[in-house]
Amino acid sequence: MSPPTPAVNAPAPAPRTAVARIAPALRHPVAVGVLAVVLAGAVGLGLVVGAGTAPAVAWDALVEGMFGSPYAVGSSLNSAAxxxxxxxxxxxxxxxxxxxxxxxxxxxxxxxxxxxxxxxxxxxxxxxxxxxxxxxxxxxxxxxxxxxxxxxxxxxxxxxxxxxxxxxxxxxxxxxxxxxxxxxxxxxxxxxxxxxxxxxxxxxxxxxxxxxxxxxxxxxxxxxxxxxxxxxxxxxxxxxxxxxxxxxxxxxxxxxxxxxxxxxxxxxxxxxxxxxxxxxxxxxxxxxxxxxxxxxxxxxxxxxxxxxxxxxSLTAVAAVSLLFGLLTNGGINLQLAAGVPASSVQIVQSLLVLFVAAAMFGTTRNGRAS
Known part of the structure; x- marks a missing residue:
């Protein structure tokens, strides 16, 4: 009877790198949305600077148009609805x-x-x-x-x-x-x-x-x-x-x-x-x-x-509608108070959609590849 074959230890799994640990979190819908907002906001900042307006002035005008008065809030809520x-x-x-x-x-x-x-x-x-x-x-x-x-x-x-x-x-x-x-x-x-x-x-x-x-x-x-x-x-x-x-x-x-x-x-x-x-x-x-x-x-x-x-998601419908309603009303005041074309907000909204769509496509492909 032959002696038993000694067990071969399986190789220990390689430690996960920092990128490997972070990647799943970046594919989460919330992370995708936040990243898209940041990128679209950066482009919007470039449009504001290109229009010759100080970023602080444009930001104040945008916030004023969204939350600065009961009229602004009410108009935004109607648009969001x-x-x-x-x-x-x-x-x-x-x-x-x-x-x-x-x-x-x-x-x-x-x-x-x-x-x-x-x-x-x-x-x-x-x-x-x-x-x-x-x-x-x-x-x-x-x-x-x-x-x-x-x-x-x-x-x-x-x-x-x-x-x-x-x-x-x-x-x-x-x-x-x-x-x-x-x-x-x-x-x-x-x-x-x-x-x-x-x-x-x-x-x-x-x-x-x-x-x-x-x-x-x-x-x-x-x-x-x-x-x-x-x-x-x-x-x-x-x-x-x-x-x-x-x-x-x-x-x-x-x-x-x-x-x-x-x-x-x-x-x-x-x-x-x-x-x-x-x-x-x-x-x-x-x-x-x-x-x-x-x-x-x-x-x-x-x-x-x-x-x-x-x-x-109907919850996301409410959140995104409110965001777009606020941006629409804020964009009007951005044009009136800061001289920035209201179409800049439309460009930011369009880029937001493109960034989210691109992120969704990329994460879907990565998920299938893995």
């Missing part, structure tokens, strides 16, 4: 595996419907009837607008990215026609200085203020917060949320399991459109209470960006 509504709808569609890039057109459809209903109501309409009527009209119009693209996707296999994108131009065009034609929504021309816009909405259709006379924050802030909370609960803790997730992962497998894939896809996109339409309705029910050309101010596209950055 509009973005949050659009991003919340985007998240619902994304959970079903769809990409809704038509927020701008759906917002325009909602604003157009809200203005049409609001101006048709009598001047003495009570707020308990007028406000819900206008908001529901906007949500229904936005839902129908997006539902059209959903039906084309479900019945004909047409890409919702293409249809929702093209419907943006149709929605913007319809608003332009409506406010330029007196036979539609344009108020009667009384002078050469009259802007092409609708008549003011009656008092009873205007969203109530929630921050007092000094703040323009309206009930849309509460509505957006409730919408995000309810949507998060539905997506996480109900059968509808589970079905939407199943369709998003694999429509074919979901169909074999007996799920109504067509209805879920169409419904998910319609909900996204309804949220954007509600956002559009809110824009015409806050000061100056009219539908005007370019009233959307690009909120539909900005809401898409918020939805992409949030990556399906």
């Amino acid at each position: 509009v973005l949050a509504l659009i991003a919340t709808g985007f998240t619902v569609a994304h959970r079903a595996g769809l990409v809704n890039v038509g927020g701008e057109g759906q917002l325009c459809a909602g604003g157009l419907a809200a203005a049409a209903v609001g101006t048709a109501l009598p001047s003495g309409v009570p707020a308990a009837l007028g406000v819900p009527s206008v908001l529901v009209a906007g949500a229904v119009a936005g839902g129908a607008w997006a539902g059209t693209a959903g039906l084309l996707r479900a019945r004909r296999g047409t890409s919702e990215v293409i249809t929702t994108l093209l419907l943006n131009f149709v929605g913007v065009g319809l608003v332009s026609v409506a406010v330029h034609e007196e036979a539609l929504l344009r108020q009667p021309v009384t002078s050469s200085e009259t802007l092409p816009q609708s008549a003011p909405l009656p008092e009873g259709t205007r969203l109530p203020l929630i921050g007092g006379i000094e703040s323009p924050a309206t009930a849309i802030v509460v509505i957006a917060a409730v919408a995000a909370l309810v949507t998060g609960l539905v997506l996480r803790h109900t059968a509808i949320g589970l079905r939407l997730r199943s369709v998003g992962h694999s429509p074919a497998a979901s169909a074999r399991l007996g799920l109504p894939v067509t209805h879920l896809e169409t419904g998910g996109l319609a909900v996204a459109g309804a949220a954007a339409g509600l956002a559009g309705a809110s824009l015409v029910t806050i000061a100056p209470y009219v539908l005007a050309e370019h009233f959307s101010s690009g909120y539909g596209f900005s809401g898409l960006v918020v939805g992409l950055l949030a990556r399906g």
